[in-house]
Amino acid sequence: MTVYNIYIFNREGTCLYYYEWNRRTDCNMPKYEEFKLLHGMLFSIKSFVTRLSPIDGKNSFISYRTNKYKLHFYETPTGLKFVMNTDLAVENIQDTLHDIYNKIYVEYIVKNPLCKLNEPIQSSLFRTKLDEHVKSLPFY
């Protein structure tokens, strides 16, 4: 199994963090454009999925898959969005994404007095911890 990459967006859609482990292709556009399009697509999927739902379906979007990869989506009540692309064999990883939020984002960004929230993440400690965490995942 493989983890390709991760995106973290804030409520406003700013990409706070991006990192790739095994991304093999590039989508041929500037990063900021990719972030904007991805966030826009997630926003649309989320609202459309909710609107289409025949039953009360808030927060029902957690992943989609193509025949090549799978995108996992986890959103906190504060509007942070954790997006991870993996290969198709990876199952539900909501807990993993919650862990990244809880053990890495909260610990090394929220509790770091030198990090402003809502600004792209510069902390090298965050980068190291996230990298270690992801590489230790059973499906990495």
Added chain:
Amino acid sequence: MADTDSVFEFLHMQIVEYIHDVHGKESENNATTKLEEMGFTIGQRLAERFTKETARFKDDLDVMKYICKEFWTALYKKQIDNLRTNHQGVFVLQDNRFRLLTQISDTEEFIVPAAKYLSLPCGLIRGALANLGIPSIVGAEITTMPMCKFTINIQKH
């Protein structure tokens, strides 16, 4: 599950920011002094309440051991890792993972801003010592994040 640790860290963050905004404009030193003084009053009152029931201390070294163990554990959930002295009134307390620094990046560029978060803890130590009858000067230094050394210079008493 009262977990007041993070709330203290958040409060401390705001205090440091406020003091540096308001009192650090003219010189960084003003802000450092202010924070240290705040720490001093807090440390004094804390030691007052904390050591009420504890036995008298034998000597300065005994007090230092107390600061390194019980006091530090109560404040930062761990003991000081290393205590050294030149036996002439200078004590160096080394914390290999100082709690207020563990979330900050370990790269050089963060060491200077991170030092702002040490003034109040220095004052805390000085205040606690003063309350236990030991006047001192306390300084702190970050060597490699998140390691921190507090140097206590005991003043003649």
Added chain:
Amino acid sequence: MSRQNSARADGKKVSSELFTLTYGALVAQLVKDFESDEAVNKKLDEMGYNIGVRLIEDLIAKGNVGRCHDLRETADIIAKLGFKMFLGVTPVVTKWSTAADEFSLILENNPLAEFVELPSGHENLNYSNILCGVLRGALEMVQMEVEISFVQDALRGDDTTELRVKFIKRLEDAIPAGEE
């Protein structure tokens, strides 16, 4: 040996006293720095807000809290999880308005105000005003705009300490450019 034992037993108490004393030192400093009590209140609210926006992430992450469906659920989480987790006390949620858009949090013990006596000449100082800011900041992050005020304060001689929370509106997600 008795020294070690009593110290160890006190560990938890010390960290909450550290918090209380530190807060007290901050208020004392603000009273020195600002001319009016109102300005101090405002600054405390502002600092509380900055704490609230961070604290809420810690609360949600640690407490594994999902989205709240109504204000009653929110009130419950504030009291039983928020206050409990960060201040070690659980306020009583009560005095709901008929429209269920306002409630009170009654604090029997206010941990911020332990060992505090209001200095004379500061009749308008809301000593614990930081709490209003914390709640405002935290709730804004979960898209609720609220107004918060102290209606009673034991420090001023009232029977209890009572915070009034008034729901104003739900904040909506901004729609990204080019979407609808």
